[in-house]
Amino acid sequence: MTDKKNPIAAALAAALCLAAAPTHADDAGGEGMWLPSQLPAIADQLRAAGYKGDPAALADLTKPPMNAVVSLGGCTASFVSPQGLVVTNHHCARGAIQLNSTPEDNLLEKGFIAADRAAERSAGPGARVLVTVAFDKVTDRILADARGKTGRAYYDAVDVAEKALVAECEADEGYRCSVADMYYGTDFYLIKQLELKDIRLVYAPPEAVGNYGDEIDNFMWPRHSGDFAFYRAYVGKDGKPAEFSKDNVPFEPQAWLEVSTDPVAEGDYAMLAGYPGRTYRHRMAMEFAHQVEIGLPSRIDLYGAMIDAIEAASAGDKAAEVAYASTVAGLKNGLKRARGELDGMQRSDAVAVRRADETAMLAWLDGQPGADALEADIHAAQALIAASHAGDEASQLFAQIRGRTELLAAAYRLQRLALERGKPDAGRERGYQERDEARIKAALEQATRRFDPKVEKALLAELLERHRALPADQHIAEIDAVFGTDAAAVAKTMDRLYADTALDDEAERLRLLVAEPTAVKASTDPLMQAAARLLPAALREEDADKQLAGELLRLRPSYMEGLIGYRESQGRAVYPDANSTLRIAFGNVIDLHPRDAVRYAPLSTVAGIVEKHTGEAPFDAPDVLLEAIAKGDFGSTIDPVLKTQTVDFLTNLDTTGGNSGSAVLDANGRLIGLHFDSNWEAVSASWMFDPRYKRGIHVDTRYMRWLMSKVYPAPWLLEEMRLPAE
Amino acid sequence: MTDKKNPIAAALAAALCLAAAPTHADDAGGEGMWLPSQLPAIADQLRAAGYKGDPAALADLTKPPMNAVVSLGGCTASFVSPQGLVVTNHHCARGAIQLNSTPEDNLLEKGFIAADRAAERSAGPGARVLVTVAFDKVTDRILADARGKTGRAYYDAVDVAEKALVAECEADEGYRCSVADMYYGTDFYLIKQLELKDIRLVYAPPEAVGNYGDEIDNFMWPRHSGDFAFYRAYVGKDGKPAEFSKDNVPFEPQAWLEVSTDPVAEGDYAMLAGYPGRTYRHRMAMEFAHQVEIGLPSRIDLYGAMIDAIEAASAGDKAAEVAYASTVAGLKNGLKRARGELDGMQRSDAVAVRRADETAMLAWLDGQPGADALEADIHAAQALIAASHAGDEASQLFAQIRGRTELLAAAYRLQRLALERGKPDAGRERGYQERDEARIKAALEQATRRFDPKVEKALLAELLERHRALPADQHIAEIDAVFGTDAAAVAKTMDRLYADTALDDEAERLRLLVAEPTAVKASTDPLMQAAARLLPAALREEDADKQLAGELLRLRPSYMEGLIGYRESQGRAVYPDANSTLRIAFGNVIDLHPRDAVRYAPLSTVAGIVEKHTGEAPFDAPDVLLEAIAKGDFGSTIDPVLKTQTVDFLTNLDTTGGNSGSAVLDANGRLIGLHFDSNWEAVSASWMFDPRYKRGIHVDTRYMRWLMSKVYPAPWLLEEMRLPAE
CATH class of the missing domain: 2.40.10.10 (Trypsin-like serine proteases)
Structure with missing residues (x-):
């Protein structure tokens, strides 16, 4: 096959x-x-x-058997007994194991076997087992208002319809709902999941078994890891989802494996x-080509340069090395994955394979009824995608400037969040809703121990130098305005920003997290001001992204229709x-x-x-x-x-x-x-x-x-x- | 099997x-x-x-076919045509390829194909193809005079008999002869080889083919190297071995593959x-155990420390790093091999396997006629070997002191050679005969570009510190006498030796190579004097080694006799x-x-x-x-x-x-x-x-x-x- x-x-x-x-x-x-x-x-x-x-x-x-398979949110798991016993990976239960560990009783090291039900330990208030109870096609409702629109309007119409459907579905207490988009906007499904909230750790082997080989063996075969652990899902005595309580009883699933x-x-x-x-x-051949020829090589080049900049700036300073160990590890992991992806796509000759397939598909399509409309959409999508790449490099640098730094990133997050905090939660930008605030707070808290001014300045200098090297028409004006347009000016700006900011104080960052949005915007802290001046560029990008996303959501289904039809003509499903x-x-x-x-x-x-x-x-x-x-x-x-x-x-x-x-x-x-x-x-x-x-x-x-x-x-x-x- | x-x-x-x-x-x-x-x-x-x-x-x-297989001295090769065409590894012909290369015409890089016989190029005056023409058991002649003797006398008797037989055999012009000892002194064979001296390079692929993967792939499988090259052996028009001459003709071997x-x-x-x-x-179980438990671990420890000492002393000094690159590479290769050997012996449980086999052999032997005499020899050999290890550590350090340094090693070689140069060539110590002088000269010539005083002193300091740390009864008195018995004295001695020596001048080293032996011995150069004072310790070791070698040459055949008999009882050959x-x-x-x-x-x-x-x-x-x-x-x-x-x-x-x-x-x-x-x-x-x-x-x-x-x-x-x- x-x-x-x-x-x-x-x-x-x-x-x-x-x-x-x-x-x-x-x-x-x-x-x-x-x-x-x-x-x-x-x-x-x-x-x-x-x-x-x-x-x-x-x-x-x-x-059965599919309703025995559940989601933990990020990981998959399965019921394996009528008493709600759930099996998943050790690495998926790692957080729960860590949560129940103390230096004296390190369950990661020793493993854990609950002697009986009473000894089973809470996996924490955030742990979830999600059991899918409904999966319905809702394409017509989602697209009803979007049809006839284009771009940002198309995007917003889909967004509004999705949110309405989810809200309607979640009115049924104890359920979490979401809308999934299949074939890039061709079909939409409403997924309704029973949300079990009292999850307990039942059994885990020691980490030396469950994660034998760890990073060294990661991605490797032959492997020798016993990567499994058991949870049990509990519900209230009424059988309904409930937060952790001693009085809860094991959930009785409808099916188990x-x-x-x-x-x-x-x-x-x-x-x-x-x-x-x-x-x-099912991305287009041109997207494959862009990934292999530009996307991955440019990421590899950029990450390599960022690692070099951080390592050179922190060399010989033990404290700085420790502070940036996690950032460097993250970049190295990203670099390794990008290299692996590039190697693999080249090894498989992915671009040529996809291009030949697409060419054959388009040739087949040409003779089909209604081909003209589809072809027009496909060409429009291709033109949009090609045009969108013009700003890729600047965009990528800007994303690193506001995302891979610590204090500047904190300032940016505070400003961006302040902009949303004024709105009703449902209307807020994804990533800046109430549910996201705990994550943002955690990031703000840990900024200090991941920060060293000379290293952040060196990293920023590298990113800004690359920005300056771009053709003038690709520059992001706000970046030039804030930092200056030559190395000397940039150095001077950075010295001032980091000498005078109070954001290196955790208390100050957390104060701004909850301060009045207008006060945040008006902050005289130099980094806060810099972030405020960069904000319009980011908002402009967000808008352009949605505009593009909306258009592609509207156009890509034509490509998928062609592909599905072509495969069907060969007797194959997609x-x-x-x-x-x-x-x-x-x-x-x-x-x-x-x-x-x-x-x-x-x-x-x-x-x-x-x-x-x-x-x-x-x-x-x-x-x-x-x-x-x-x-x-x-x-x-x-x-x-x-x-x-x-x-x-x-x-x-x-x-x-x-x-x-x-x-x-x-x-x-x-x-x-x-x-x-x-x-x-x-x-x-x-x-x-x-x-x-x-x-x-x-x-x-x-x-x-x-x-x-x-x-x-x-x-x-x-x-x-x-x-x-x- | x-x-x-x-x-x-x-x-x-x-x-x-x-x-x-x-x-x-x-x-x-x-x-x-x-x-x-x-x-x-x-x-x-x-x-x-x-x-x-x-x-x-x-x-x-x-x-045929065995007389088609020839030795190049260090490598094996084979005749593959009636016109003297010889095939061997590319890496065995590397020297000849290099010799015929110039920067403008780099045969290593381009490969070489002789368009015709006339274009075949000399592999150099040292190249040889050795064709075995006789292989005869001469045990009785070799041992005739040794029997009844022990130790050094046994060794000398064998040595004299061997040299006599070789001289007699080589009286036949054009042949090279040697005596080989089988089963550790049990049997001796006289090998007579036709010595072809006009060897020419015929064909070699480029190094990127013949040595694809080089050091990275060394020892590795899967391998992708085209490691072959062709020579042709030439002889005089009379069919007899001759030095290179245009008039020579291809050798016509009696057989080819x-x-x-x-x-x-x-x-x-x-x-x-x-x-x-x-x-x-077929070494004894105790020798396997010594190798795994002491020999290899101690070599690994010593080589690691020597590498550290050299690297620490040369760090940051580019010239010193370059000078010691080859020394460090040699030590690292030795270290890698020692680790590989240790890992492998442990993986195969070699000591236990050999010990179980030996125990079974000795149990079988016990019931055989004449067992008593054999057992007595075996026990005597074991006692001798055990006793010989007492001085191993000091001996190993002394070997590195006079072998892994540059100027001190040059001084030692000059003194050792001067001692032999007075004797007739046949009576000289192996390694210091006339045939060895070219090699010694080459080593003396290249000493300067492999030398840096601070690095040699650091290496010597490491070796001497290890010598001082040995129990007093293991010390080599001459080392203590020359260098002193505490770190301060050693440092002072080394400063003086290297400040005042003239041996860092190549001309001076080469002058001493040919100077009157008595003048060499009397040299007032501080390093030459130090070497002269160390010489008696080295001679004492040489003598002890020969004493031991002689005894083991006498005793080991009893062990082999037991082993061969035991295997024979199982229907197996050794x-x-x-x-x-x-x-x-x-x-x-x-x-x-x-x-x-x-x-x-x-x-x-x-x-x-x-x-x-x-x-x-x-x-x-x-x-x-x-x-x-x-x-x-x-x-x-x-x-x-x-x-x-x-x-x-x-x-x-x-x-x-x-x-x-x-x-x-x-x-x-x-x-x-x-x-x-x-x-x-x-x-x-x-x-x-x-x-x-x-x-x-x-x-x-x-x-x-x-x-x-x-x-x-x-x-x-x-x-x-x-x-x-x-």
Whole structure:
């Protein structure tokens, strides 16, 4: 199936002599983050791939098994017992584990096993389990008022309709609602989720197991991490969502997943249900080209220069180095990801592949009835996108100036928030609503310990120098006005701004957070004034962004219509790009050939834990685990082929960020794993699914069962899941 | 077969769950660097492994095919045509390529193809091709006078007998002779080699092909290096060895290897003939333990400290950094190898495996006739070895003091050489004979550009501090006497030595090289005086070493007799440890499982060249190569299974340093590859052959043929080897 989907990729693979590295594409599955409602239409493909259940039964999100899959907001999880037991990744429960840790009782280090229900600990007031109860197409209501409009007006009409629908839906207490946009404005869905608020930590292995290998192994395969943990959802005695209370009772879900007791083997069917965050697979060829030729290289160049500037300015000053460690780590991570994405897109020849596909699509479209209108929209969208890039560089620099600094960023946030604080909450700009204030406050609080004036000035100098180097017509006038137009003036301005500001005082920042908006605007603090003078440029950008977004929301559906029609003409379905809604992927347990003459097997084993063990984090396997491995008592979880205990496994399932914790199911719909990472070669999969390189990394539920049986025993939980004790 | 040889390793492998990583040990072959004369005895094993020829025919070094395999002194090579064409590794011909290069005509960079015989270029006056013409057991003659003696007297008797035999043999003009000691003094062989002296460079690919990946890929698999080059051996018109002359004619060897035109595939039989340098497989268990517990850790500690001392002293001084770059690189390479050897011995549990084997051998021996005498010798040898370690640390430091410095080392060499220069050449100490003077002179010449006084003093300070920290009874008195016994005295001494010496002047060093020995000894240069005062300690060590060597030469044969008898009782043969004599290894083309869930395929392909290509050395594949790969015109050299061009391949053949350039033959004795490296996991193979990890890396002759046909064409050479033109 994957070969059918990507004929050019397949041809490229053949050209690159992948006979030496068979991708088992014939095993079917792989690409596709399908809406559950699409599954009946591709039922044959699921059956061909090996699914033994009824594909149609997967289509209804409110029925088993799909209603056993829940969102934690950012992560995916699943009910695994009738008493509200929830399984997710260790790294998704990390906050809850940390919250319940003290220096004397460090649960991250020791792990946690609640001896009984009473010992289960609150995951914190912010923890949520969201159970989808309705998923309805609302395209007509959303677009009713937008039709006939263009640009910003189109955007605002959609925005208003969405907010109205959400408010109406959330009138039903205990539910959280949202509107999801499929195929870039083609369809809209109203999602209604039961919002469970009393979530408790039940079981977590030590971090040295749950996060074995940490950053060093991140993105890597072979992996040896037991990345799982258990929550339990509680509700009030009336069965309704309630805040934490001792009197609450376990939530009784309508469905829960059965944990498999069968082995997992290469070639096996696998299926994944979860909430992938965002992909760009159906973006236009010109957008692919821009990303590869300009977007990523310019980000790589900019981040590299920013890292250099920070490191040079803080070198030899231990305190400054510590203050900027997190900023530098963030930039380096961004740089690494951008490089990985660029490498991957180049390796897969993504631009050429997408361009050839688009050319074929447009050629097909040309002969279809109504093609003219679609083509006109497509050309209009392309012209808009091309024009929008003119200001990209300045925009990117401005975003870093107001986002990657500390004090200047604080001043900007205070000014931007003050502008919104006057309005009713529903009318406020996203990111500056009441729900965002806690996050803004936290950022303001930590600014001091992340700040050093000479480093911020050096970083700013680098960004401003790059701004000055842009052609005059790309300059943002406010930046020139505030900072000056030559290096000497900039240096002088910065000296003055940072010498005279009071924003290096946390109390002053927090005072301005709650001060009268007019007082904030009128603040005489030089950094506050600078931010106030930069604000119009930012607002102008926001407006332009919405204008563009509105037009593209109106025009892109024509491109999608062409693409969907073209695929249909080939007998193929199109999944919408990921947008944090529940999706299903299906495929196989499969190996990976990352480079010539290298093959990664799809199952890792405990032998790898011993091989990697150094005794120092992140490779500090606990003694009890090493002893259990040496003992070799693997009971019912032993792999019948490998004759040892497996740890993690690899599939070609289609995933992206947000899929963490996703249930991986076998051909009978039983839980065989939890998704927790992708491989390095697949960083570019947000743009293009290359069947040669895209893999999902999952923890094997047999490893989970073995740990819960023999290493960190919790037999009562195994019993609750109706699993063998040994 | 390998499993039979290493029952404990096999048990360990099983315990480590290597079901997941099958070693294909059943394919037979692997461990063993066999004397050709042993092959008739293990003929069944060769046939079982897949050899289709007559094993007995391999036993005679003076008959085909073995007399086609020659030594270059340090590297192995083979005749591949009746006109004296010789194939070896590119890295073995590197010196000759460099010698023929100029900045304007850089053959390393461009490669070299002699358009015809006249264009073939001299590989230099030192180049040699050595063809073995006789290999005779001379044990009785060598030991005749030694028997009944002990220690130094035993050593000297063997030394005198060896020198006499060599002199007698070399009386036949045009031959070079040597005596090889098998099984640690059990047997001695006289080797007579025809010494061809007019060696010419015929063909070499560019370095970017022949050494693709250079240091980064060194020890690594998958590999993508075309590490081959061609020489031609010439002789005088009378057919006898002669120095270079235009009038010389190609040497007509008695035998040459046929280059295979068949594909190579996983599991295929493979056989290797070459000159492995040195192994320690039959050392005693106590020697294994000493190496793992003390020898390697102490070397790792010392080298690390020396690197730190040099780097700290040269930091910030660009000239000093450059001067010591090569010294530091040498130490780092030594450190890396020591770490690799230690890791590997630990990974293979080499000490336990060897100890269990030795214990079983001694238990078996106990019941045999004549066991008492053997056991007495073994215990005596063990006691001697144990006692000898007492001075190891001081000895190691002294070796670094006089070997890893520059000016002090020059002074020491001058004094040591002056002591020998008075004697007739045959009576001189090895390393200080006439043939060694050119090497000593070269070292004296380059001392200046590798020297910086503050760095040499810092290095010396580190070594002397370590010497002072030894228990008093381990001190070398001369070191204390020359340098002083506390840090202040040492610093003062060093200041004086380096302030007042004239040895930083190259002319002065070279003057002393040829000055009257008595004048050298009486030199008033402070460093020369210091070296003269250290000399007695070095001579004492030399004497103790010979004393020990003599005793072990006398005693170890008893250990070997026990081991050989024990193996014989199990129906198994024992190969002698490697000693730079011609050996044969046999086994299979085989994959490698370096760690959990990772498999390296045994054949690399040109796809890997493209993947690794960055455009910068060492991954700067030439355009002409990249274009040829893209074109995909692989002709008769295409792999029928992989459908592309292979580059290098992997076998389980038993090799060590010195095997570079070794012919790798197929089941019919035809040339399928040239050995050029081993994998990182096999660094410890000099001590223990672990079938799970020991691999040889060879260039595939199909890649060589393709390059010579399509990329850097030399059709006349293919024709000379009777190979297809395409």
